């Protein structure tokens with residue numbers, strides 16, 4: 001039994017990203033794991049102001065929801081980072097979260113990371129480019145060989161039709177295999 005923490009960055013609760021991570025969660029639960037979720041859009045997470053005080057203290061001076069989220073990440077075995085592509089990148093909520101890992105990212109090196117990305121374009125090229133941002137973080141900062149798995153989904157109409165794509169089943173299978 002593993003503790004799985006899904007970090008959900010899209011503000012749309014029933015959107016494409018949510019559709020895929022819910023399916024992943026279903027698989028992970030069915031294979032006996034405990035799944036928790038953080039919905040970033042409802043959290044107060046300030047941006048990193050680069051003051052560098054955390055380099056000595058390993059603690060951010062900002063007292064916001066990131067403190068509790070970071071503790072939850074530390075307790076998880078598996079972390080799923082889920083975000084839509086927004087203007088050729090991860091969305092703003094996800095970027096703020098990654099920046100705010102600065103004080104303690106080294107402690108995440110033992111975690112298994114999965115990434116769920118959705119976009120409006122059917123071209124995988126764009127999704128792969130965003131996936132590379134996560135891979136850089138996982139490889140360079142955490143020193144891991146790579147992510148444990150990634151789901152790249154597209155939905156041209158933004159209407160949760162992502163259920164009709166291969167990514168929906170892939171998410172379930174990946175969840176089962178956690």
Ligand SMILES: Cc1cc2nc3c(=O)[nH]c(=O)nc-3n(C[C@H](O)[C@H](O)[C@H](O)COP(=O)(O)O)c2cc1C
Pocket residue numbers: 010011012014015016017018084085086087088089118119120121126155158
């Ligand atoms: C502000 C904004 C920017 C976007 N930029 C892109 C983009 O650069 N490329 C793309 O393929 N889709 C883009 N999209 C579309 C979303 O990535 C796509 O609809 C995604 O599946 C939405 O996920 P959600 O339903 O979980 O919010 C953008 C959407 C928004 C709201």
